[in-house]
Amino acid sequence: MKQQKMYEASDKMISLIRDNYNLLQSLGSFGINLGFGDKTVREVCSDQNVDTYTFLAVVNFTINGYRDFDDIDKLSIPTLMQYLRASHEYYLGFQLPFIRKELQGALDEHDNLARLILKLYDEYAHSIRSHMQYEEKMVFPYVNNLLEGKTTNGYDIETFSKHHGKTDDKLRELKSIIIKYLPSDGLRNNQLSATLYDIYNNEEWLSLHAEVEDNLFIPAIRRLERKMKQSDVSVKISNMIGPSANNETLSDREKDVIVSVVQGMTNKEIADHLCISINTVITHRRNIAKKLQIHSAAGLTIYAIVNNLVDISSVEL
Numbered sequence: 001m002k003q004q005k006m007y008e009a010s011d012k013m014i015s016l017i018r019d020n021y022n023l024l025q026s027l028g029s030f031g032i033n034l035g036f037g038d039k040t041v042r043e044v045c046s047d048q049n050v051d052t053y054t055f056l057a058v059v060n061f062t063i064n065g066y067r068d069f070d071d072i073d074k075l076s077i078p079t080l081m082q083y084l085r086a087s088h089e090y091y092l093g094f095q096l097p098f099i100r101k102e103l104q105g106a107l108d109e110h111d112n113l114a115r116l117i118l119k120l121y122d123e124y125a126h127s128i129r130s131h132m133q134y135e136e137k138m139v140f141p142y143v144n145n146l147l148e149g150k151t152t153n154g155y156d157i158e159t160f161s162k163h164h165g166k167t168d169d170k171l172r173e174l175k176s177i178i179i180k181y182l183p184s185d186g187l188r189n190n191q192l193s194a195t196l197y198d199i200y201n202n203e204e205w206l207s208l209h210a211e212v213e214d215n216l217f218i219p220a221i222r223r224l225e226r227k228m229k230q231s232d233v234s235v236k237i238s239n240m241i242g243p244s245a246n247n248e249t250l251s252d253r254e255k256d257v258i259v260s261v262v263q264g265m266t267n268k269e270i271a272d273h274l275c276i277s278i279n280t281v282i283t284h285r286r287n288i289a290k291k292l293q294i295h296s297a298a299g300l301t302i303y304a305i306v307n308n309l310v311d312i313s314s315v316e317l
Helices: 013-019 023-030 041-047 052-064 077-106 112-147 157-162 169-181 186-240 252-262 267-274 278-292 297-306
Strands: none
Touching: 013 023, 013 041, 023 052, 023 077, 041 052, 052 077, 052 186, 077 112, 077 186, 112 157, 112 169, 112 186, 157 186, 169 186, 252 267, 252 278, 252 297, 267 278, 278 297
């Protein structure tokens, strides 16, 4: 029986299982083995190299629908990917073939309707397999690249999110046909009922799996993408004002010219202000651009602010 409560790191792991037996499969997906005695969630996760915060986020979400996590940045993306990958392996490698075997045992192989039901199930299984294989081929490698500081042009998690639709229409149709139209004797009826029970349970599991992706995994990757973009901007600015942009490479007169440019003066105004010729101003600006690799007034303004040649409060932005 499910217990609607919030679990914490100090709770005993065995208590979570007693309250919610369907968490047994989640333990396997996280790579947590049984035999943990009376240890707490924190102790079990620590022993088995699983991020405690992420484990509890998934558990509390799947049990109680809890979405108000303290900090999305605290979610461990590698732990989430381990969980999702292992769930794929369980569903594709065990659960789909197991249910098909149950259906075969419960159906009369000489009945045309039975053969159609198996065909419908195979179409459903194919759609699930294609969806999960897409994630394995496209989404997870993309996320691994992000974690390594690499970006992939033309793809982002929003692309995946838009195509992350439901795949359970065929399964709903299959259940309806079995319940409404399939005749059976007493033995087959019991077998079909047991199979339907497994189908309903796995439909619920698959729905929760998709919700974990939508409400935990995708938001965490969106956050990672934003951090990557912010980092790219910082790198570009650093490159613009980097090693070549050293105060020591500029003469005092060149610094004066930069300050004058930042203040919005024309070449003639700079020449009058510094008591030099316009040609000298042009020469200074050419040398500044060559030394700093900065060719715009906006770029020189950033350089001047960062290197304390002007106060940001005195600059019109």
